[in-house]
Amino acid sequence: MLLAVLLLLGLFVYRLSEQFGIERMRDAASHQLDILAAAIDSEVTRHASIPSAIELNPDILALLRAPADQQGSRQGAANHFLQKLNDHLGGPAIFVLDTGGRVLASSDWIFSDNLLGSDLSYMPFFRDAVQGTPARHYAIDPARQEPGYYFALPVRDEKQDWRVIGVAVVKSGLRELERRWLAQEAPALIVDSNDLVLLASPPEWRYATLRPKERTMLDQIGRQQFAGQRLGELSLDIDLSGASEGTLVRLPKHLRGDLQALRGERQYLALARHLPGTAWRIVVFSDLRPVGVQAATHAALGIAAFGCMLLGVLYARQRRRLARGREEARALLERASHELERKVEERTADLSEAVSGLQREVVERQRAEQTLRAAQDELVQAAKLAVLGQMATGITHELSQPLGAIRALAANAVEFMRRGDMATTEKNMAIVEQLIEQMGSIIGQLKTFARKSPAVYSAVDVAQAVEGALFLFDVRLKRENVTVDRHVEHGVWIAWCDRNRLQQVLVNLIGNALDAMQGEAVRRLGFSVDKASSGQLALAVTDSGCGFTEEALAHLFEPFFTTKQPGEGLGLGLTISRDILRDFGGDLLAGPAPGGGARFVVLLPPLLAEHRKQTT
């Protein structure tokens, strides 16, 4: 659509510019016509009044009045007069005809090719003039083949009742006019009343007709007016009916070239004007090509200007749209950011609620953990007491033996003192002291073991812990004839844990091992320590007992799993032991021993530099 609008605009501008151009061209052509008309007027019509002067000359009148036989004597004076007049005017020829059309006197009488005696009765101007009407015509002088414009006036005799007695003729030469005409750059024509071209630039068009004419008529005119010149060979084929206002016609492109071939090649503005006082029309042709070029330029400029304007408008619109888009985007962004803020606030509120919920949960968990720990401590304590209960018989035996010995030694000492044997008394008392010390240490160990205490971490010598546990089973080991292999060096394997609880674990393991070995012939209990690949201390406790059944191995660490008789075991020992060790950061593993029997591995965290720092 835009393209169509642009094209229409271009067409409109083209037409407008063309119209203005043609208008201007018409003005210029009109001006040119003025100049040409003035030139023709000065060349041709300035002689129009001369024939009336001839009429007044007595010599001429005398010549015309004289009968034919006396005319010869009067001819001389008349010729002289005409010659003088002609010299004065600088014109080409002045002559007088009798009513028969014969030249009686002529200004050119001195030249050999003068007109004297020639018959011009066929000339149209003569025919008109002899009838009594002044006439003017273009014609070609037959003697010299010279074109001219003839003004003819009837000469009347007042003495003979104003009868026409002859015709006075002035011929205006057209040479100067012709010269000027050919100098014309733009094509220009002089056309007579018969549409015959009398003068033309280009000269090839001379004697052409505007429109094709009948041959006979042309031949007749040619004979009468053009000294037998062949007319109308060429028809320009242009219609000048509206040319007084200016009309568009087509003319051959190369005016001097082959006319037929190039007919109608180029468009011209033809402007014609009637010459006052003559039957002539002057026509000038103005080439419309520059107008066309100018109009095309204007159209292109118009289109370009409109295009620029349109681009400008589009640019402005685009800018506005962009600005609007930016504004919308900004508003959208603002809205989105508000929404985001709102959501963030909501989320923050949710989060802080969740955080406080979490905090509450943490507190609850901590409380639960505390409760659990307390319960675990209670359980540990209960398990310890259970072990103590199981060991009670052994311990009683352990204590009753020295107690009995002390009683006997004390009685003996009294007896020895009474006898005055102070040395034996002293010896007995020393043994008593030793026994009491032994009992004290047993009770001390028991006290330490039974003490209910929260886990306290310290550097624990594994060998000492093993010794402490074994000490509690001292009596049973001896009674049941158990060989104990200790491959645990003192002061080498130091673990980071709670001494009391580690001892509880060992007591539990030793107790189970002794239970498992009860029916066996060979009873060996072994302890060895090594460093595990994880860096932990691995204390292996092996026995030569019955070992595990597959089912027992699968459920060993489950609470209340026991193969013992009711009242002998609760099935909590291994569960609690493993929990204690895991609390330390260690573990408890079970498996078969190489020579049959069971093997438990106690994994313990080793003492590290950071633990040392804690203790200091």
Ligand code: ADP
């Ligand atoms: P309890 O000793 O009260 O039965 P434990 O948890 O200490 O509970 O032991 C669970 C079970 O594991 C025992 O009943 C026993 O069957 C088995 N067990 C423990 N230690 C050994 C061992 N050294 N040799 C063979 N079986 C064992």
